Amino acid sequence: MQYLLTCRLDAQGWENLPEAQQNALREGYRAFERELTASGRSIAGARWGARPTATTLGLKYGPAALSDGPFAGAQVVIDSCQTIECRDLEEAIAMARRLLILPLGGTVEVRPVEAATEQPADDP
Numbered sequence: 001m002q003y004l005l006t007c008r009l010d011a012q013g014w015e016n017l018p019e020a021q022q023n024a025l026r027e028g029y030r031a032f033e034r035e036l037t038a039s040g041r042s043i044a045g046a047r048w049g050a051r052p053t054a055t056t057l058g059l060k061y062g063p064a065a066l067s068d069g070p071f072a073g074a075q076v077v078i079d080s081c082q083t084i085e086c087r088d089l090e091e092a093i094a095m096a097r098r099l100l101i102l103p104l105g106g107t108v109e110v111r112p113v114e115a116a117t118e119q120p121a122d123d124p
Helices: 011-015 019-039 089-096
Strands: 002-010 042-047 055-058 065-068 076-085 107-112
Touching: 002 011, 002 089, 019 042, 019 076, 089 107
Parallel strands: none
Antiparallel strands: 002 076, 002 107, 042 076, 055 065
């Protein structure tokens, strides 16, 4: 079964880390990705570009509007996502526990990936 691991961190969390710690975390994540690839568990993954490079599309009370940068009110930033192949949810959680974002106060959402033709179980 495939699972999507989505990493989130407080907007200030990353920016407040010393550069040496940022570099160590980047290398740790690259090592995690290499291990996933070598074990055949990696389906796809991406680390997102810097927040200032984002463009946000919103539709509220009228026509769609574009703005530069991430959503202004965001307190939490999605940093990366990884789709992995695991036997079950427990194995996916075990893999997610190894991500170095957790000790920084970040979170990792673990969610099953459903085929695009399937209707999610909780949708009417």
